[in-house]
Amino acid sequence: MNDFFQTPPRLGNQYDEDRVLKTYLEWKLPSSMLMEIQPELYRLGQRVIEDIYKLGQEAEASPPKHIPYDPWGKRIDHIEVSQAWKKLDKIAAEEQLIAIGYERRHGALSRIHQFAKLYLFHPSSAIYTCPLAMTDGAARALELYADESLKKHAFPHLTSSDPAHFWTSGQWMTERTGGSDVSGTSTIAKRDGSHYRLNGVKWFTSATTSKIAMTLARIEGAPEGSKGLSLFYLELRDQMGKLNGIHINRLKDKLGTRALPTAELTLEDAPALLVGKAGDGVKKISSLFNITRVYNACCAVGYMRRALALARDYATKRVAFGHTLSKHVLHLETLANMQVEFTAAFHLVFHAVELLGKDELNEATEMERAVLRLLTPLIKLYTAKQAIALISEALEAFGGAGYIEDTGLPQLLRNAQVLSIWEGTTNILSLDALRAIHKENAAVLFLEDMQKRLSQINNKELTQSQIKTQYAVQKLKKYIQSMSQMSDEKQQAGARQLAFGLAQTYAASLLLEQAQWSLNNNKDTLPVMTATRWCEKSLPELVHFSESYKKESQILAMDYNGFH
Ligand code: MFK
Numbered sequence: 001m002n003d004f005f006q007t008p009p010r011l012g013n014q015y016d017e018d019r020v021l022k023t024y025l026e027w028k029l030p031s032s033m034l035m036e037i038q039p040e041l042y043r044l045g046q047r048v049i050e051d052i053y054k055l056g057q058e059a060e061a062s063p064p065k066h067i068p069y070d071p072w073g074k075r076i077d078h079i080e081v082s083q084a085w086k087k088l089d090k091i092a093a094e095e096q097l098i099a100i101g102y103e104r105r106h107g108a109l110s111r112i113h114q115f116a117k118l119y120l121f122h123p124s125s126a127i128y129t130c131p132l133a134m135t136d137g138a139a140r141a142l143e144l145y146a147d148e149s150l151k152k153h154a155f156p157h158l159t160s161s162d163p164a165h166f167w168t169s170g171q172w173m174t175e176r177t178g179g180s181d182v183s184g185t186s187t188i189a190k191r192d193g194s195h196y197r198l199n200g201v202k203w204f205t206s207a208t209t210s211k212i213a214m215t216l217a218r219i220e221g222a223p224e225g226s227k228g229l230s231l232f233y234l235e236l237r238d239q240m241g242k243l244n245g246i247h248i249n250r251l252k253d254k255l256g257t258r259a260l261p262t263a264e265l266t267l268e269d270a271p272a273l274l275v276g277k278a279g280d281g282v283k284k285i286s287s288l289f290n291i292t293r294v295y296n297a298c299c300a301v302g303y304m305r306r307a308l309a310l311a312r313d314y315a316t317k318r319v320a321f322g323h324t325l326s327k328h329v330l331h332l333e334t335l336a337n338m339q340v341e342f343t344a345a346f347h348l349v350f351h352a353v354e355l356l357g358k359d360e361l362n363e364a365t366e367m368e369r370a371v372l373r374l375l376t377p378l379i380k381l382y383t384a385k386q387a388i389a390l391i392s393e394a395l396e397a398f399g400g401a402g403y404i405e406d407t408g409l410p411q412l413l414r415n416a417q418v419l420s421i422w423e424g425t426t427n428i429l430s431l432d433a434l435r436a437i438h439k440e441n442a443a444v445l446f447l448e449d450m451q452k453r454l455s456q457i458n459n460k461e462l463t464q465s466q467i468k469t470q471y472a473v474q475k476l477k478k479y480i481q482s483m484s485q486m487s488d489e490k491q492q493a494g495a496r497q498l499a500f501g502l503a504q505t506y507a508a509s510l511l512l513e514q515a516q517w518s519l520n521n522n523k524d525t526l527p528v529m530t531a532t533r534w535c536e537k538s539l540p541e542l543v544h545f546s547e548s549y550k551k552e553s554q555i556l557a558m559d560y561n562g563f564h
Helices: 019-028 031-047 051-061 083-094 099-103 107-124 129-145 148-158 281-315 329-360 366-396 399-403 409-420 426-439 442-455 460-485 488-493 495-521 526-537 547-558
Strands: 065-069 075-080 169-172 188-192 195-206 212-219 229-235 246-251 262-274
Touching: 019 031, 019 107, 019 329, 019 495, 031 107, 051 083, 051 107, 065 246, 075 246, 099 107, 099 129, 107 129, 107 281, 107 329, 129 148, 129 169, 129 195, 129 212, 129 229, 129 281, 169 195, 169 281, 188 262, 195 212, 195 229, 212 262, 212 281, 229 281, 281 329, 281 366, 281 409, 329 366, 329 495, 329 526, 366 399, 366 409, 366 426, 366 442, 366 495, 399 409, 426 442, 426 488, 426 495, 442 460, 442 495, 460 495, 460 526, 488 495, 488 547, 495 526
Parallel strands: 169 212, 188 212
Antiparallel strands: 065 075, 188 195, 195 262, 212 229, 229 262, 246 262
């Protein structure tokens, strides 16, 4: 009998083994700050393969349950979550996963510290990063728009590192009429003394066990459409733990993110506070979802790195045709391309994180603010697609084992699939990029920023890639200039390719800058290989949309030209 058993993949310390993260932090942080936070990152890098990993797996295996009635028939709408999910909440507070971003002990660089921890935490956390993302976004929206008394009441809880005081938040935007277009929101807010009462149905409410939520509603008599919406704050339960005018209709049965309770709710006179003045609800909640979109991208790169770490380790163990996979050139080629994809995504995300920190402290230049505005939808849309593709490839690197539940691998792909859907789909974010280009003139400054970064590349090893990227910037510039002659329809048809092109070219400029820093500082040539390969393979081609191209797209999309 054959007594062979395959050796499973093993994860090492997720901070210590992550060359890309460590190099980035060395590049960006003053050495005193790095020395201070390194032990903490090392410790978290170990926890995410030990206790946090186990809790994440337990939480995935014990999804939440909705208990509508107590044994005596009384409506209670209890959502029972696993002990593991509760412990992840406690760990998130203790690890200061939100607090670091708001204590701002390292000024603008605090966001880099915080997101480095979130990036390590995410892949083991059963997506506890979802409530954290919304909590961080709610803290930011309250910081910007709430009156002093609401801020004083809620903000310290959202940013607390004490599990006994820490609150998480939900973000309820989606109704049955749709999540991309919120103009049909039918939740009505009626004034009741100093607060409001909300009535309506919310169709997707993630992390429904959170203490508070931020939501959109139309104040009685306000205009139709999205312009008539206002932003509201509500607390889900009263002092006794009873839901405040909220009925849980059911929990969603989802493809992934199974540890995370996502509910359909009916609001019946639910008490709520108006955040800021009436109106401008979408604009105000955009301060929240612009944060959750950065989280989404950070979680995408966290997942990419995890999938690669597993596939890379397995390649040193799995033997096929007489050799380990790591000796097969085609397999190496596959892993190499995945590593390049991940590194490009990593730099896009952490550059946005760096700018976010500066922007929040009013330390960003006009150019940096414009770049952040455009980069936020770009990183969200681009890294989500990369993560799904890369994780799918990583599963294939395990052969049949990648398709088997208890290896823990399918869970990665299922969970990653949500990244391109929630917080705005790829197309909605491509249109948001257009919004940033038109409303905030962001493209001009974005292109200038790339040109400036590229003009500072002077290592001869990087010249070819520098020239290729400069050429790509020129193509983008020409395309963007030509948009002034295009109808809105044509601009929209081209929005996704433009968004991808901007993201890919911006990534090239960052990879080149990082490669130059590495050559000059520690003589490491690996980033040169990464940048070179990215510039060889991943710079964009742009289609110019004509009337006949548009007609062809319609025929192809509907697979019908009247012929058959
Ligand atoms: C692991 C990480 C986890 C992440 C957490 C996941 C939790 C899941 C919870 C959810 O999924 S919640 C649902 C998420 N839903 C969305 O993200 C909405 C997607 N749809 C859009 O983003 C639409 O573009 C949008 C709803 C914003 C369209 O609304 P409108 O009202 O038709 O847009 P309009 O009129 O262009 O913009 C209204 C104002 O907001 C304008 O400002 P002004 O009033 O000054 O003109 C816009 O400039 C501003 N605005 C819109 N998007 C903005 C923005 N400002 C800054 N940044 C943006 N992104």
